[in-house]
Amino acid sequence: MPNPRRFAIESDVRLGINGLIMTDDTARPVSVDAEGRLGRRNVRVLMAAQALGGASPSIVVSLGGLVGQMLAPSAALVTLPVSLFNLGLALGTLPAALVMRRFGRRNGYLLGAVFGAVAGLLAASGIVAGLFWLFCIGTMVAGFYAAYVQSYRFAAADAVPHDMRGVAISRVMIGGLAAAVIGPQLVIWTRDMLPGLPFAxxxxxxxxxxxxxxxxxxxxxxxxxxxxxQGGGRPLGVILRSPRFLLALAAGIVSYGLMTFIMTAAPIAMVDCGHSVGEAALGIQWHVLAMFGPSFFTGRLIARFGKEVVTAAGLALIAAAAIVALGGLDLTAFWLSLVLLGVGWNFGFIGATAMITDCHTPQERAKVQGANDFLMFGAVAAASFLSGTLLNAAGWQTINLFVFPAVAVILVPLLLVAGLRHRAAPKSI
Known part of the structure; x- marks a missing residue:
């Protein structure tokens, strides 16, 4: 019996990048088997692209502050390149969605890779010419590239049947793990490639x-x-003011913001404490591995213990990272702190993202998820800017002390909500 066939234009709409709702716009019939093979092929392509595209942030984060120390006219501006990278990511998110809506995902991703190449050339030119502003433009353009790369996992999920989307996302995350190795290793191998021009x-x-x-x-x-x-649903302002959404948004902002806050300052603090640039780059490598590695089981933990509990555990791990960082300035303390920070980010951010999905109806999800992403990356950029200023003014220990009140403000209501959900859950007899 021949395989059933269906048209690529379906009643089941698919959620695209940044909450835009997309569906196939073609009348070409596609068999189920052919579509499955194409989906698996696309997942492999996106996994390889993630391994390369995901290396760019590691390079910027590892070296942005160190190059800032060489070129910045003021010590308060040394982390500006990393902050501008995060700002570029925030500002590039909506334009990236518009480009892919108008020209398709593949063309949008190709444009994003061009941004990545231009970014590297501009940053290297800034180092060669000794122009801090040119280097900063390069890191900001790298943020535009990251705005495309961060959507690869959504494209992978849309490429496969609904019951395979979790597997597809996990496979793209394998590319993220490869990127966590590629980026720092490139820093180590190429930092002195041009004599007299470190890091170019x-x-x-x-x-x-x-x-x-x-x-x-x-x-x-x-x-x-x-x-x-999409039409219908509550006005966005009403949703944004709801306690459930505010808690989920605040948990995501604190998880992602604190991770960026500490990670931006860590390489500079390590070098200032006498550790080598290579050791700082390896610390960032272990941190990024810890960010992506737990993704293979975080979903199961959420299913077992609940979104709020896993999010709270992530925040607790971020606080534990600060405790370790305050305990010493040796290499082990820095690296262990960065690993705990990465795992804490994974639990906190993924748990908070899952909480967002409880805050809207299908008709509301585009505008709610879009608003969440915009506020999220805007807060990340602000945390990155604040990190450099605070590191210069007060030092590494003060940055880590800042973690505890931020975590406590969100951890208390999270645990209260988790307790209420546990008591409301039906008890087995």
């Missing part, structure tokens, strides 16, 4: 890996997309 070679390698992603992304096969305008 590392940003040239950033441009190179972005160019390497172009032929990989060109193999992506996705049909054209059309945005479906």
């Amino acid at each position: 070679g590392s940003f040239l390698s950033q441009a190179a890996v972005a160019l390497m992603a172009l032929p990989i992304l060109a193999m992506l096969r996705t049909p054209p997309v059309t945005v479906l305008r």
Whole structure:
């Protein structure tokens, strides 16, 4: 009996990047088996692209502050390059969605990789010319590239049947783990590639890996997309003022913001304490591995213990990271703190994201998720800016002391909500 066939335009709409609702815009019939093979192929393409595209943030975070120390006219501006990277990510999110809505995902991702190559060339040129402002422009453009890369997991989920989306996202996360190795290793291998110009070679390698992603992304096969305008639902202002949404948003902002706050300052603090640039880069590598590694089981933990409990555990781990950092300035303390920070971010951010899905109806999810992402990355950029200023003014220990009140403000209501949910849950007899 022949396999059942269906058209690619379906009644089951698919959630695209940043909450935009998309569906296939083609009348070409596609068999179930063929569509499954194409979906698996696209997942492999996106996994490879993630391994290359995800290396760029590691390079910027590892070296942005160190290059700032060389070029910045003021000590208060040394972390400005990393802060501008996060600002570029925040500002690039909505334009990236518009580009992919108008021209399709593959073309949008190709444009993003071009941004990545240009970013590396601009940053390297800034180092060669000794121009801090040019280097900063390069890191900000790298943020535009990251705005495209962070959506690869959504594209992978849309490429496969509904029951396979979790597996698809996990496989793309494997690319993130590879990126956590590639980025710091490129820093170590290429930082002295150009004599007398430290770190310029590392940003040239950033441009190179972005160019390497172009032929990989060109193999992506996705049909054209059309945005479906959703109507109905509550006004966005009403949703944003609801206690459930505010708690989920605050938990996500604190998880992501504190991670960025500490990670931005960590490489500079390590070098200032006498550790090498290579040791600082390896610390960031272990941190990023800890950020992505738990993703393979975080979903099961949420299913077992609940969103609020896992989010609270993530915040507790971030506080534990600060305690370790305050306990000493040796290499072990820095690295262990960064690992705990990465795992805490994973639990806190993924748990908070899952909490957001409880705050809207299907008709409201586009505007709610879009508002959440915009506020999230805006707060991350602000935390990055504040980190450099506070590190210069008060030092590494003060940055870690700042963690505890921020965690406590969110941890208390999270635990209260988790307790109420546990008591309301039906008890087995």
